Amino acid sequence: MTTRRTLLAAAGAATVAVAAGGGVAHAAAAGAGTGTDHLVRRATFGPTPATLAEAASLGVSGWLEKQLAPEKINDAACDDLLARLPLAGASIATVRAKLPVHSYDAFKQLGRAGVARAAWSNRQLFENVAAFWANHLHIAAPSSGVWDSRADYDAQVIRKHTFGKFADMLKASMRHPAMLTYLDNRSSTRSHPNENYARELMELHTVGLVYTEDDVQAAARLLSGLTVAKDGTYVYDAAKHLGGAVKILGFSSANGANEAAPLAFADYLARHPSTAARIATKLCVRFVADEPPASLVAKLAKVYLDNDTAIKPVIRALFTSPEFAASAGKKTRTPFEDLVATIRTLGLGPEKTGTKALDALYNALVDAGHAPYRWGPPNGYPDVAVAWASPSVFLLKCNWHLNLTTGWYPTQLTRPADLRKALVPTLPASYGALIDALATRLTGGKLPAAHTAAVLSVAGKLPTSPLTSSDKSLAGSFPYLVALVLDSPTFQLR
Secondary structure, eight states: HHHHHHHHHHHHHHHHHHHOOOSSSHHHHHOOOOOHHHHHHSSSSSOOHHHHHHHHHHHHHHHHHHHGGGSSSSHHHHHHHHTOTTTOOOOHHHHHHHTTTSSSSHHHHHHHHHHHHHHOOOOHHHHHHHHHHHHHHHOOOOOOOTTTHHHHHHHHHHHHTSBOOOOOHHHHHHHHHHHHTTGGGOOOOSSSOOOHHHHHHHHHHHHHOOOOOOHHHHHHHHHHTTTOOSSSSSSEEEEEEEEESSSETTEEEEEOOSHHHHHHHHHHHHHOHHHHHHHHHHHHHHTTOOOOHHHHHHHHHHHHHHTTTHHHHHHHHHOOOHHTTOOOOOOBHHHHHHHHHHHHHOOBOOOSSSEEEEEEEEHHHHHOOOOTTOOOOOOOOOSGGGGGOOOHHHHHHHHHHHHHHTTTTTTTOOOOOOOHHHOOSSSSHHHHHHHHHHHHHSSOOOOOOHHHHHHHTTOOOOOTTBOOOOOOHHHHEEEEEEEEHHHHHHHHHH
């Protein structure tokens, strides 16, 4: 146990170094993924042998184009799993009909659907970009007042427009009861126009911190009247609208009592150069590096504006850019990505019936502070390594790795019949070669020599220790060796 604690302490320190952007482990892993492997590691929630092989066969362009057409990808197995969560994308009317007021059940199903899609959908790029938009136009789940509308928001705003135009997504968000409730515009009135949504619409959703307080007040007046009806659906109420001409960030409107002016404002914001730069920056942080290359940000902002806010051309330009190709080793997995990548690389499948395993996985992410949609503030989860580089989160990851590798928890997940043969079909001649094979399979490359030796110290072996099929200690030590490879700083890199 002392040896394992020492190893975990060393690995934890190295992981913090990776999060800070330096260190031997960072440099060693930075060159591990290139070409299609690098693309798969960033565009999915974790590579599997099948996705790596498919990408190698199709090439960067071919695999990317296939993923950009998710409607053509067979996802029947994931759809069957999601059928167990019927409220995850249910309409407002359906949730109201099936649940008591302020029930958390729709929130629970939505969160578990987020785990299921990331782990087992074949439409990996779509799910990754959908998660990006859900974090950008964030509404916490659970949160007060959106018990009936948050699931519909996910389906009709985020997922409906994930690969469409941002301008359309923004307008759909502006007219959705969940957003109007979460950011208080439903309580805005002619006598007391609420400024919360007006401020976040500019600061978080579009242009960033380029507005003035006068802009916020004018926008609050413009947006008054966008509200929620008694049945929980969106309605424009002219009686709540405070009229009078407004000027906001170069946008002018007579501000009549109708929704045309707010929608025109949303279109203006969506096509603003500052919005283009902000979205390009956040996409680069998500998929390229915590400190995004200025050249790529400028390039993507131009693609965004040239294509009238369409997202597919931006995604295509990002993943085919030289800056992306040069970014291996520059992104660290968040807790959510770590858990899902572990499931995917070990070849674990969903339970045959029920949702107990999904409950367990979701609750594990709650413990780590990174369950889907659960971030409280409206700015969404941080997407940089330093935000997650704590000893407590690292320890949780180590526990996940061991529990999932051994099958201790959750027990309901389906597993390969023989994990050793699934991960390393041909038994190497030495323990060092075994760890090399495991690391290549699980992380995309060999571990640094010191890390290989540290992993083997747990089993009391040296890299040169011979290994044969008659080695009785291998069966008992193998799950621990796998878990420790997953604990390594190399696995922490996307």
